[in-house]
Amino acid sequence: MQKRSTFHGVAQEIRQNVQSGLWPPGKRIPTKSQLCTMFAASNMTVQKALTLLWSQGFTEAHGRNGTFITKRPPCRYRIALVFSVPTSNNQHAKALLTAAAKIKERDGYQFDLFESCYAWSPDATSGNMRRLEKEAAERRLAGAIFFGGEAPYAVSKLLHSHTLTTIFAAMYDTQYKYSGPAIPYENPMPALWDHIRASGRKKLAVFAIDAAMDWQTPALWQQAATAGITMREEWIHFFNPLKPRSVRNVTMLMASLPPELRPDSLYISDDHLVPETINALASCNLNIPQDLTVYAHTNFPLRHKDKVPLHSVGFNAATTLQRTIDTIRSPINNTYSLLPLVPFQIKKQYHDY
Structure with missing residues (x-):
């Protein structure tokens, strides 16, 4: 007797179909009854899987027309994680990269690491910062998360071009206005x-x-x-x-x-x-x-x-990343908004x- 699938298993199979390109963006997916047969799952299991995929941004329902893969599912998002310093001995960076790997495995988001990035002045801009600006100019990235505040990147063309959603993750400071949305860390x-x-x-x-x-x-x-x-x-x-x-x-x-x-x-x-x-x-x-x-x-x-x-x-590194991802997926209108605090633990x- 064939083992029946769990809703997490069904959702994972569908995500893999999207990530592999088998089910491209905008494609109508099989009906619920077809999915039940395809994955040896009950109607309730398939419904729970579709609800999960909808919450993660993979699918959208079009009424009687059926369920479709979104035009830009998570696996089509490439997000830059930007650090002004090397990350090899940086515990904060390691925690964030560990969280990013888990989010990538779960939801399919792609993360690109840019370390030792800085733009203190036009004459003191790192090669990695120039590479990041080039990637953004060629629209290869959906967004960029800058860790450690804005100061090391202050004169970067990227922060003022508005060609990319840029988000700052730094200690909470009500007096400072970032050039983009900020994910503030709670004062410990x-x-x-x-x-x-x-x-x-x-x-x-x-x-x-x-x-x-x-x-x-x-x-x-x-x-x-x-x-x-x-x-x-x-x-x-x-x-x-x-x-x-x-x-x-x-x-x-x-x-x-x-x-x-x-x-x-x-x-x-x-x-x-x-x-x-x-x-x-x-x-x-x-x-x-x-x-x-x-x-x-x-x-x-x-x-x-x-x-x-x-x-x-x-x-919590996962909380920080998830809030930035949500902001990149649904950009806010107020450029200088402080997003909800990442709580101190x-x-x-x-x-x-």
Whole structure:
């Protein structure tokens, strides 16, 4: 007896027919009864599969005329993922690329990676940025997602030509107007203050990239004080991500302090600093999390192993990508719109590097 198909299986078969070109855009697909026979599935299973495909942008119903493949199904969308820096050691980029691979497998969207892209000035524009501009000019892309804000790409012709839907994914800033729609990341600090306070910790150290987050502004110190959290200047450290050994040295030095001089919580505010810090903590004499609660800024999904227990804090890469895809598929009229925030998350887990 032939095994009956699930609606996910039927949907996947139809997606593969579209992606292979067997069922091209605009083609009328077989009737429900024909699909039931084709996939050995019940009428309800086929209906659920068609509903799923409609929600994903693969099909559209034309009443009595039947169901058709959309003129531009997801597999016909090529979306550029643009980073101003190399991605090989960038945890944020790795999380986004992992999410992109899953979305491609599920829905068929095509993603092209453009790393080390920058256009600080007309004379300082990278080869990859010029390649991206060429791809856009030749209309080979449906849209582009720029990570890390607009500054590295500020003078790119692409941002001002309006030949391509460009979306920015960056930390939330109500004062800044992007030249295109922006996917803002929620400000992590309010949730972090609440979590630290609820856990009974009162002394916070911070590891940051150079002055990427201005931890010494009066407002931030005031927020910490309001939350009942002490931040000392000697606990705030800025690092060059290209020199990770300094991160390890400072971590070991901090761990060697007597309890009365040592912070009881640590926020690693940038993905680049997490591996070296975690490796250093694993080799020191601290009992984690009893002696030190660790918050590591990363992005989900993450690996789950058993080296150092910590709280991973960050943003869901799949949520970020899905919101940008939805915007590219249905462009908004307001060029400067801030789209819904990507929520900040805190997850307790083990992390191994």
